[in-house]
Amino acid sequence: xxxxxxxxxxxxxxxxxxxxxxxxxxxxxxxxxxxxxxxxxxxxxxxxxxxxxxxxxxxxxxxxxxxxxxxxxxxxxxxxxxxxxxxxxxxxxxxxxxxxxxxxxxxxxxxxxxxxxxxxxxxxxxxxxxxxxxxxxxxxxxxxxxxxxxxxxxxxxxxxxxxxxxxxxxxxxxxxxxxxxxxxxxxxxxxxxxxxxxxxxxxxxxxxxxxxxxxxxxxxxxxxx
Amino acid sequence: xxxxxxxxxxxxxxxxxxxxxxxxxxxxxxxxxxxxxxxxxxxxxxxxxxxxxxxxxxxxxxxxxxxxxxxxxxxxxxxxxxxxxxxxxxxxxxxxxxxxxxxxxxxxxxxxxxxxxxxxxxxxxxxxxxxxxxxxxxxxxxxxxxxxxxxxxxxxxxxxxxxxxxxxxxxxxxxxxxxxxxxxxxxxxxxxxxxxxxxxxxxxxxxxxxxxxxxxxxxxxxxxxxxxxxxxxxxxxxxxxxxxxxxxxxxxxxxxxxxxxxxxxxxxxxxxxxxxxxxxxxxxxxxxxxxxxxxxxxxxxxxxxxxxxxxxxxxxxxxxxxxxxxxxxxxxxxxxxxxxxxxxxxxxxxxxxxxxxxxxxxxxxxxxxxxxxxxxxxxxxxxxxxxxxxxxxxxxxxxxxxxxxxxxxxxxxxxxxxxxxxxxxxxxxxxxxxxxxxxxxxxxxxxxxxxxxxxxxxxxxxxxxxxxxxxxxxxxxxxxxxxxxxxxxxxxxxxxxxxxxxxxxxxxxx
Numbered sequence: 001x002x003x004x005x006x007x008x009x010x011x012x013x014x015x016x017x018x019x020x021x022x023x024x025x026x027x028x029x030x031x032x033x034x035x036x037x038x039x040x041x042x043x044x045x046x047x048x049x050x051x052x053x054x055x056x057x058x059x060x061x062x063x064x065x066x067x068x069x070x071x072x073x074x075x076x077x078x079x080x081x082x083x084x085x086x087x088x089x090x091x092x093x094x095x096x097x098x099x100x101x102x103x104x105x106x107x108x109x110x111x112x113x114x115x116x117x118x119x120x121x122x123x124x125x126x127x128x129x130x131x132x133x134x135x136x137x138x139x140x141x142x143x144x145x146x147x148x149x150x151x152x153x154x155x156x157x158x159x160x161x162x163x164x165x166x167x168x169x170x171x172x173x174x175x176x177x178x179x180x181x182x183x184x185x186x187x188x189x190x191x192x193x194x195x196x197x198x199x200x201x202x203x204x205x206x207x208x209x210x211x212x213x214x215x216x217x218x219x220x221x222x223x224x225x
Numbered sequence: 226x227x228x229x230x231x232x233x234x235x236x237x238x239x240x241x242x243x244x245x246x247x248x249x250x251x252x253x254x255x256x257x258x259x260x261x262x263x264x265x266x267x268x269x270x271x272x273x274x275x276x277x278x279x280x281x282x283x284x285x286x287x288x289x290x291x292x293x294x295x296x297x298x299x300x301x302x303x304x305x306x307x308x309x310x311x312x313x314x315x316x317x318x319x320x321x322x323x324x325x326x327x328x329x330x331x332x333x334x335x336x337x338x339x340x341x342x343x344x345x346x347x348x349x350x351x352x353x354x355x356x357x358x359x360x361x362x363x364x365x366x367x368x369x370x371x372x373x374x375x376x377x378x379x380x381x382x383x384x385x386x387x388x389x390x391x392x393x394x395x396x397x398x399x400x401x402x403x404x405x406x407x408x409x410x411x412x413x414x415x416x417x418x419x420x421x422x423x424x425x426x427x428x429x430x431x432x433x434x435x436x437x438x439x440x441x442x443x444x445x446x447x448x449x450x451x452x453x454x455x456x457x458x459x460x461x462x463x464x465x466x467x468x469x470x471x472x473x474x475x476x477x478x479x480x481x482x483x484x485x486x487x488x489x490x491x492x493x494x495x496x497x498x499x500x501x502x503x504x505x506x507x508x509x510x511x512x513x514x515x516x517x518x519x520x521x522x523x524x525x526x527x528x529x530x531x532x533x534x535x536x537x538x539x540x541x542x543x544x545x546x547x548x549x550x551x552x553x554x555x556x557x558x559x560x561x562x563x564x565x566x567x568x569x570x571x572x573x574x575x576x577x578x579x580x581x582x583x584x585x586x587x588x589x590x591x592x593x594x595x596x597x598x599x600x601x602x603x604x605x606x607x608x609x610x611x612x613x614x615x616x617x618x619x620x621x622x623x624x625x626x627x628x629x630x631x632x633x634x635x636x637x638x639x640x641x642x643x644x645x646x647x648x649x650x651x652x653x654x655x656x657x658x659x660x661x662x663x664x665x666x667x668x669x670x671x672x673x674x675x676x677x678x679x680x681x682x683x684x685x686x687x688x689x690x691x692x693x694x695x696x697x698x699x700x701x702x703x704x705x706x707x708x709x710x711x712x713x714x715x716x717x718x719x720x721x722x723x724x725x726x727x728x729x730x731x732x733x734x735x
Contacts, residue, residue: 009486009489009490011490011494012486012489012490012493015490015493015494015496015497016493018497019493019496019497022497080485080486080489100485101485101486101488101489102485102488102489102491102492102515103489103492104492104496104512105492105493105496105497106496166553167549167553168548168549168550168552168553170545170549211552211556213548213549213552213562213563213564214561214562214563214564214565215545215548215563215564215565215566215603216545216548216549216552216564217549219552219553219556221553221556221557224557
C-alpha cells in the first residue's frame, strides 16, 4: 500500500507522512510537479494526496494529465483555497475528493482510506469498520471473530456503507444498489433492510453502528470510545 | 421621485425651450398686432389727408369775393350720414372760418394757431354733443381762395369698424398660436429625447456595474462630446475600483493560504502527539482558532467580493448536501439531525456555496447549543424558506436583533465560537435579497429561518404544489419548519400538530 504525497510545505508533508504511517500506510513525498509526474510514471501508487499550489506547476494540470493518460489512481486534493471555483475545478478535472486546510489528521486518514476502499481500490478487497470485517471477494462478514450471515441485500447495503465509512450514503444511492437485486421496488425497501441489518449488527456486538439521517440517508460510524 | 424628475436634464431643457417658445411667440404676436394697428392708423391718416385735399379742392371764391365751400352733393351726403363722427373746419386768412361742420368745431378751430406746411395731428377730448374723442389732422392747402387751413377729424369710435375687423382677424388667427406652440414644443422635446438617448444608454450600462462586473467599461463612441469627459472619468474611476477589488481579493486569498498552512501544521502536529489532558485541551484551542480564522476569512471575503447569486439552485439539494456533511459531526456530539424536504423541488437563484455555508453555520450553532440527544431539523418549505430548528435553550427576544452582529455571543452561555457565524449568515442572506429570522421552536429551542426570494420557477412550482399537496403534507411542513407566519397561514397546523409530528416521523424516515 503506497501513497504519494505531493506537497511543497515540508512540515505538512512530514506530518501527513507520519499520520499515514501510524495508520499503516506507506508513503513517499515529492514537492514538485515534475517530480510527481516522474514518480507516478515509475511506481504504481495506490493513491495520491495532492496540494494544488505547487511551486513549479498547477496541481489541477497534473490531475488532468493523469486522467488523460487513463490513470485510475484515487486522488485526494488538499487546498487552502476553499472557494467554489477551486472545489469544482478540482473535482471536474478528475480529483476524487478534497480537503480544505486546516484539516484534522483523522479526517485525512478516513478520506484516504475511503478512497482505498473503493471497488478496485487497494483496500477494496477487505473492508473494515470497527470490529466488522467484510471480505468483498468471498462476500462474508465477520464481527470480531464470529461470522455474521447476511442476506444478499443487507450485505450489499453493508458493503456500501463500509466503503463510505463515516460519511452519509444517500438513500437513493442504496436504492440504486439494490435495484438489480430486488424484484419489488417499493420505496421503503431500503429502510426495512437497514432496520434488519442494524439489529443484526447490534446483536453481534459490532463496534460500528448504522445511523439514520432522516431525509438524507444512512451512515456507518465506528463507535467512539 | 418627483424631485429626481425635476432635476432631469430632459425636463430642464424642455422647460427652457417652452419658456423660450412662449416668449418668441408672444413677441411675434405683439409685433403682428402692433403692425396691424399701425397699418390701420396710417390708413386713417391717409384718409384724413385725402379728405382734407378734397375739402380744399372744393373751396372756391364766391362772386362776392368771399371764399366758400361748395361740396358735391355726394360728399355732402356722406358728411351728413357720418352723423357727427366726421367733422371738419376750414379756416381762411385772418382766422376767418370758411366752413365748419359742426359750427362749434369752427369756433374751436378759430382760436388755434394756424397749421404749418407739414400736416399736424391733434386729439380732441370730449368734444361735441356726444362728448366723443376725436383724432384729427390739420394741414395747410392751396385752394382757389388762396392758402387755407383744413382741419379734419374723426371720432375715435369711428375707427371701431376697423378695430373690430382687426380684432376679429386676430381672434381668427389666434388659435394658430397654441397649435404652433405645441408643435414647436413637441419637436423640441423629441429632439431632446433623441439627443439624450446615448446618455440614457450609458446610464443603463453604468447601472448594471457591480462588484461582480468591475471589468465593464462605458463606451465613449457615439456619445455627445460634452459627455465624453464624464464617461472617461467614470471609466478611470472604474479602473481604480477594479484594482482595489483585485487587491482585496488577492489579500483574502493570500491571507487564507498564509494562515491556514501554519494552522494545518499545528493541527497535524498535535494529532501526531500522544500525551496527557493538556494536549487534548491544546487540540481544542487550536480547533477553535482554526474555526475563528476560517470565519474571519469568510467575513473578509463576503466584504470584499459580492456574491454571484445568479446560479439556478435547488434548496433541497443544497441542504441535503449540508446535512449529509454535518451528520457525522452531529452524531459524534450525540445529536440527531434530520432533513425535511419540500414536496416539490425548490428552485431559486442564489449561490449554492454561500447558502450551504449559511445552513452549515446554523447547524453548527444548533449542535453547540443543543443538549445531548437533542434533535436538529433542517426543513425546506414551499415558500422558499429553510428553517433550522434546535432544542437548545433558545435566544431571548431582546437579544435576537443583536445576535446577528459580529462577535456577538449569548450571555451566560459557554461557547467556543467567535460570534461570527450568525453575522456571516445574515450577510449571505442579504446578498440574496432574503432575510434570516429567529423564532421560538414550539416545545423549546430556537428556529432560524432563512427566507429566500422566490423566482418565477419557484412560484410556479409552489403554486402547483399548494393545489396538489394534501393537508398532512402542509401540516408536516409547518410543524417541522416552524416559522410563525407560516403557521398562521395554515389554520390546520395547530389542530394537527400532534398527529402531524407523528406523521412526519414516518414519512421522513428514508
